[in-house]
Amino acid sequence: MTVIEVRGLIRDYQGRRAVDGIDLTVAAGEVFALLGPNGAGKTTTVEILEGHRRRDAGEVRVLDEDPQRAGRAWRCRIGVVLQSATDVAELTVAESVRHFAGYYPRSRDAATVLDQVGLTEQAGKRIRALSGGQRRRVDVALGIIGSPEVLFLDEPTTGFDPQARRQFWKLVRQLAHDGTTILLTTHYLEEAEALADRIAIMVSGRLVAGARAHQRRHRARPLHLRGDGEDPPAARLRQAQRLGPDRGGHHRDGPRPAHPATGAGVRPVGP
Numbered sequence: 001m002t003v004i005e006v007r008g009l010i011r012d013y014q015g016r017r018a019v020d021g022i023d024l025t026v027a028a029g030e031v032f033a034l035l036g037p038n039g040a041g042k043t044t045t046v047e048i049l050e051g052h053r054r055r056d057a058g059e060v061r062v063l064d065e066d067p068q069r070a071g072r073a074w075r076c077r078i079g080v081v082l083q084s085a086t087d088v089a090e091l092t093v094a095e096s097v098r099h100f101a102g103y104y105p106r107s108r109d110a111a112t113v114l115d116q117v118g119l120t121e122q123a124g125k126r127i128r129a130l131s132g133g134q135r136r137r138v139d140v141a142l143g144i145i146g147s148p149e150v151l152f153l154d155e156p157t158t159g160f161d162p163q164a165r166r167q168f169w170k171l172v173r174q175l176a177h178d179g180t181t182i183l184l185t186t187h188y189l190e191e192a193e194a195l196a197d198r199i200a201i202m203v204s205g206r207l208v209a210g211a212r213a214h215q216r217r218h219r220a221r222p223l224h225l226r227g228d229g230e231d232p233p234a235a236r237l238r239q240a241q242r243l244g245p246d247r248g249g250h251h252r253d254g255p256r257p258a259h260p261a262t263g264a265g266v267r268p269v270g271p
């Protein structure tokens, strides 16, 4: 079953094309990685799929709905870990996770989620007192508390130390094993290879290469690009980085949505 389907997706910012006609399909239960340098268009793509940003052209379906028009029931079926999340800094870790659990019809047990993201010891701490990496784990906890069928992870491990990254990878594998469809963006080839069934390399708004990793169940096999067996993704990524300048001016559309399911503080899809 196809869970995410994108055809000819285009998004411009002030006349500059950030996403330039991409096509991609993600099947149920797959882990799909969008790998690319700064400014490639990964976040824009993911935010369009999450329904947080409008598109200029193209077709997008996520769980059989157009994210731009989907309502609250749909939002309860997706989980989102944004690149820069909104803080609920005055709450403790446990309060925040329990609070958001209340918005979902099928939420996970808060203590279990805290354990899975490695925050049990910090449960009673205010979020503002956490380190950057620990705050990121709170973002991950809030992204999975609603038992999402599809999970979007936008550079989820930025700021993690190597141990936290490995713990996070374990969690992603567990979620995938339990049947969650996962689309993640990352700068790290190593992360994409460790987690993804398929990798797409994005540069300057285009998908320049697709790689079928499928190492999750067959880790021993080498990773090959589809249609180009001699060119490993690392070489392709380096080539992409040479081709793909960060076009700079990394502006955003204003404040981030507070919470995907509740819509609290969510600006309308736009601009």
Ligand SMILES: Nc1ncnc2c1ncn2[C@@H]1O[C@H](COP(=O)(O)OP(=O)(O)OP(=O)(O)O)[C@@H](O)[C@H]1O
Pocket (backbone or CB within 6 Å): 013, 014, 018, 036, 037, 038, 039, 040, 041, 042, 043, 044, 045, 083, 246, 247, 248, 249, 250, 251, 252, 253
């Ligand atoms: N709100 C905006 N207004 C104008 N330009 C924008 C806006 N958001 C992103 N851009 C530009 O669009 C391009 C793609 O940005 P995007 O954030 O989608 O890339 P990315 O691959 O996620 O990068 P990174 O890995 O640095 O997060 C960049 O050139 C960026 O500067």
